[in-house]
Amino acid sequence: MSAITYSNARHERLARLARRATWRLAGGVLVLWAVATLTFFALHLMPGDPVLAILGGASGNPTAETIAQATREFGLDKPLAVQYALYLGRLLQGDLGMSYSQHLPVTQVLAEQSWATLQLTFSALALAWLLVLALTVLTAGRGRWVSSLASLAETLAAALPHFWLGILLLAVFAFGLRWFPPAGSDGWRTLVLPAVALAIPLAGFIAQVTRESLELTLEQPFVLTARTRGLSDTAVRFKHALRHAVLPGISLSGWAIGALISGAVVIEVIFSRKGLGRQLYQAVQAQDLPLTIGISLAVAAVYVLANIVIDLLYLWIDPRQQGKTA
């Protein structure tokens, strides 16, 4: 790269980040559109009449008039293509329709449930990273025993299914020791066990790649150079190696958001927490189309946004990639 173009490096860099964010956002919108479309049509393949789902299932024993009314009310008498067009039209106005099972606007349900799930997933992500950094920076390249032991711990952690870990944590820390409340969605104490149950397997995954990357980085010439300057081992690890070592883990965090949301479904059920995961599980079972599509969209949006943030974070940490478009 020519040196001249870097005369205003920081400004240029921010501008590039912004351009990239815009570009990615546009892509994200397209992805969301595709998600909405896919879910919309796929869910219309679901067996059973959606009107019955609206009216509390077939056991609601609705009369012919109420069915006709609900059919009109929800536009279910129109051809699928028209319904789709109407759906998209409303979607553009931020209207996701009414939940069949809750009789609430889907947006309201999302507004009520999202925070709990975001809180859960992001505290789990943060906790996972904390564990990863503590474990890897302290143990990477520290001799065979320490390394293998830590490596075993990571592999084991990565092999733990969320639900099993959740049940074990419940049994030990809530039922047995009673350190934490077994259920609920209020206050940090109710957040601890579910977040730990989500964080530990994730930490295992991220730690595996981070350790590998850290050990590779510690063998890089620039680390040796840093040592030749008289830097201590700790300083080398934190100032030089860490920044490189977290990069694969950060890439993995994009995937992790998806895994966390998947895990949140199960964890929210086990810990009787409110949240999008449990809501989705219920919506799917109740054949609540608008809510299912709404939550899928919300999840996809979180995923898309998180990935943009992670992408930018990655670029911030490793500006070398900036010229290339991923």
Next chain:
Amino acid sequence: MSELTFETTLPAVRVQRTASRLRPGPLLAVTFLAFLIIAALAPQLFAHSDPLAIVPHDAFHPPGWAHWFGTDQSGRDIFSRVIYGTRQSLFIGLAATALAMGIAIVLGLLGGLGGAYLDRGVGWLLEILFAFPSLVLALLFVAIFGSGVGPLIVATGLGGAPGYARMVRGQVLAVRNAGYIEAAVALGHPTRRIILRQLLPNAMRPLIVTLTMGVGQAIVWASALSFLGLGAPPPAPEWGTMLSMGRDFVANAWWLTFFPGLFIVLTTLSTTVAGRYLQQRLEGRLS
């Protein structure tokens, strides 16, 4: 003149580890996997009681000599159930991974070999699939097609496919740009021969490792669905279903959930360790 290679840039001169020697970790993992495979093929070798035999007055025996893993709420021997469950759990894991890999290979090859437009299309499709977290995708799938072992396999497979597809595509692109492919072109080999003899085998090779590790993860995801009541119907001794059925009794009888879960963990752990060992061996030989 001998040409002992000695890296000049590395600070720590690493004495090359002998990869061919089986260290205790991989050894244990491979042994356990072998045990699982035998258990799946011939469970009666290990478990002597009928996994479905209900003995109500024997319910909730804690682990002991008579029942190594205790008995469940129906008095069934949990050890037998776990052993007999190996077949179904492994089958689900293998089938789901195979399906995921099948989809992934098709998508990955289309993306990697199909030219710029197709590649972009596949890229988009993957991006969209990625926006559905695997369990969400599986939930939607089960919602549409119902629950049971078949849908469970397909749902788990679908959930894993985009990740593998991205990997296959990456592999194909990497191998496509490898020196030996250029060398083969320069030698004058026809394109078809290069794809079949060099590109595909080399691109697929690392996937063996992924596949090994993937089976463990597939078992975890499948059991998550079973746990939510969307998987193998009871009384099938499927590990996730057993866990799900036992979870009400966590406070009274921990062994109902502990042992099936333990087997899931051990299986995943073993596939990971074995896969990584395989990877080291392949890399040691090939890179």
Next chain:
Amino acid sequence: MSDKHLIVEGLSIEFDGQTVVHNLSFTLAPGKTLALVGESGSGKSVTARSLIGLAGAGARVTARTLSYGGQDLLGLSERGWRRLRGKGIGFVLQDALVSLDPLRPVGKEILEVLKAHNWGDRRSRAERVIELLDKVGVPQPRLRARQRPDQLSGGLRQRALIASALALSPGLVIADEPTTALDATVQAQILEVLQEIKARGDSLLIISHDLAVVAQLADEVLVLRHGVTVEQGPMQQVLRNPRHPYTRALLDAVPAEHARGTRLSPGQPAVGGQPRPAADSPLLLRASGLGKAYVGPDHQSRQVVDGVSFELRAGRTLGIVGESGSGKTTVARMVLGLLEPDAGRVEFLGQPWTAAGSQRVTEKQRRLHRRDISVIYQDPLSSFDPRWSVARILADALDVAGFEAGQQAVRIRQLLEQVRLPADLATRRPLQLSGGQRQRVAIARAIASNPKVIICDEPVSALDVSVQAQVLDLLADLQASLGLAYLFISHDLGVIRHVSDEVLVMRHGKVVESAPVEALFDNPQHEYTRRLLGAVPRLPGAQVQLVVPPLEAENSAWLFDESQLWKIAI
């Protein structure tokens, strides 16, 4: 001016019971320069690192004496070593692109030394960074300090690396292969910087495989082989009058100093004496007006190859020389028909081989003659399918050449013999071979189909000098016995001079000068050629004075990775 002696007596280094350095002794007086010279595996780098306590994990360093400036280094604690590193002894590694933290601005790296040793305050440190960059000849130091290594040209970042080693004015600078992997012109600049350090009166310990580089700097030379001192003495004496056969062999192996037809490696019968084919032998390849543009990541188009024309005749060697980014590899790929030119055409035996635009030649058409044009790459390992054994690799090439399965085994044995490899190597995989063996396998593959032309793309650049000599000799022998024509691409003027009949000098994608080899080297016409020739370090006896090209010579806009240009046509 340093007044500190570095005294090493009886230094041995072991890894897991394996001794890699035996009983090494030397003394480095203040203001002097000592060179440790050896090929891969000689233990020179690990020796250098042991002097600052960084021999590596699992290393056991023993010595009768190891002291610097009267301080005993053997009993030093980690803390004591840290105080010494950077402050007492500066260390410069090869290839600043990886030896400087790629994610941090170079200024921060220099600042780090100052901070680690609590030098000055915030403001004075910042000033010192700029001063240091200025001192090692980095223009616009304030701007450069804020840039990362990948934003700097090779020369600039190597200077920055040196600046960070000089930050606290250590009395001793250890430079481990400081100019390796740099272009000749850049190498000359870096050597100048090192000479300035020397001129300032500091001690310099230089580690290199390159005798010519050493010749520019060293007062004393210590030649290492397999961790054992082979020869030690004043530079002029060792280089002019080597006593040990290994030293002799190393000197002989440097191709630049030897004319065509001579042997570079000992132990083989000389080929010499055979007459070169005439310059009017049948025409094989003709390239005319080749051009290729490439759109970079910044969406700007760059003309990577521009109007390159040449002819290659049977049995002759055309050398293409140029620095990195000159477009020579792109030319090779176009000639191989792996890359479509944007302009111009290549004809093989009078038939179109590859051409731009409407005259496009399909791969199907080319395939008939593929067996007549082979290639040898710089990195043979990556050009082999990693799953295949040597025999399979050769058989694969024989398939194209139309050998029946039954004949292949015989032919493979024959090929291995031709490239002087033992037959039992046939079952090995490339990874189990040494670098020299791999390149021989690559050569065997190249000649398998009895080609008329071999494109050699930097075939010896990655090899130790003695191995390089063997490979060059082998190529010469094969050319003589098989009547091959070579299109030989190298950045190394010495190698080019040794192998070529005609030479093409490329710069920024254009041919700067094209002439028969003697004419070009004896009487370069173009200014760039002269500069290039002047930048090549010579062994004593030749011209010692190095002509340092001006800094503008390296145009950083031309730094890009040529390998990215290319995508396979499948």
Next chain:
Amino acid sequence: MLERSPHLRSQGRRSRSLLKRTPLIGFAALCSLLVGCGPDTSTVARSDKPVSGGTLVYATDREPTCLDPHVSGDMPQVFIGQQYLDSLVSMDEQGQIGPWLAKGWEVSADGLVYTFHLRNDVHFTDGTPFNAAAVKANLDHMANPKTQSSTAGGYIRQYRSTEVLDDYTAVVHLATPYAAFLEVLAQGFLGIESPTALLRSRDQNCESPVGSGPFKIVKWDRQSQVELVRNPDYNWAPPTARHQGPAWLERIVWKFIQEPSVRFASLQAGEVDVIEALPPESHEAARRNPDLTMLVALRPGNPTNGTLNITRAPFDNLKVREAFVRSADVEGALKSVYFNEFPRAGGALSSATRFYSPDFEHAQDYDQGRAAQLLDESGWTGRDAEGYRTRDGKRLQVHVVIGNRTPPSELTLWEQVQATTRKAGFELLVEQMSDVQATQRQADWDYDIRVGYWNTNSADVLRIVFGSEFVQPAGVGGYHQNTAGFSSPQFDAINQQALATQDPEQRRALYYQTQQIASQQYLQLTTYPQSSRLGIYKTTQGVRLEPSLAVTYLYDAWVNK
């Protein structure tokens, strides 16, 4: 009505016709299961003095979809409704109707006109005064099809109109005589809501309904909890209450904790004060725990059961039905799955139902010998490789359709039924599917067994689950309440006679006959009666179960924290 999964979707929606006179619930039976069922049967026996103030945390398994019990009408709604709604009339533990919001009433001779004299000192928590117009608004609201009221609306099908005679006199006109009118009015499903609030949209009213009760709803945090606070103005408690004036509790946090083990653990830890649906596996632990007391009552109606579809093979054959029922070891299953905490229900009525007869308890006793004999007689004599019986090469297969949300314990019960009926040669296929799909299968008669139960306080329940009029779906969804497909003019006739007469002994005799027919026909494999089971932490006292539906009533409860 029949429900798909016993614990999760529920109990209570009673439907359509009721008896001319709602019979009293068998409180003796209820008491038989009460733990510590001493002199004071339905309160927790603690002598401490009530304390005003404090928060009670209540945890239940299911979250309602609407807080207004008029809409739809599921059990979780009435459990919350009981805390913030008052009814026109009250019902005491002897089943006697007493005043509440209505001071008194007259019934016309033809039984078609009810004149209610209302209290004049009541207002809703939104300030709206309670008056005759409010009564009219409420009854109209329940009866309006747009409300989609299955339960409340279903109970007052005979309702025509309300006439506001003056502010505090409301005259209700019925289409046909309906002696049960006052009893149903006593139920929380027909609680009186603020007419101002009812003017809002249905969905708004679902979110924040307004009553005149001892508590008012503050906030519904979905998937988590409903918050209620004390109504400080409350001064119109029913005569059945233990005190007058505002409730003791300052605040109620009504949580939803679906997982039974988690719910119980929360109680043990004192994180919650009262839990509903105390899991049977925790009964023993609860008994042994000095911090906890239990309040358990059986619910009247048709017990939990698998109803056999007699409209298709193999259950179209009575012998096969009996063989199936006989080969299922329900006692064994109840012992291991429910720790013997649930009694076996052998007849079509729960022992807590009035006119229940114990004579049919043993008709379903486990008897593999008899099962085998019956199957032999009915031609299922072959055996295939896996040991299942066959006839004409067809395997003896029965499909049980179960919803996904069925709790594991219920599934385990059916697993055990599966294992024991297998010995007789049945292949029982447990088909788990989403509730929507399961309902669809039910509507299409595509099942052999449906699992369900029906809670109501009348033996008339047998008419709903086995009467021929209920074979036909009530609405267009195809959903039918008679899942057995049983259709017998004789059976229908007996039920009609029972509805027509007021004489208890005659009714007892008639209902004996319906029970007998149901039992002899082997229409259901009955397992255990439904029950209300509360677990109460030591700091909480005064928790009662409301008489008519055994619903939690917290007005008299207090906490000592």
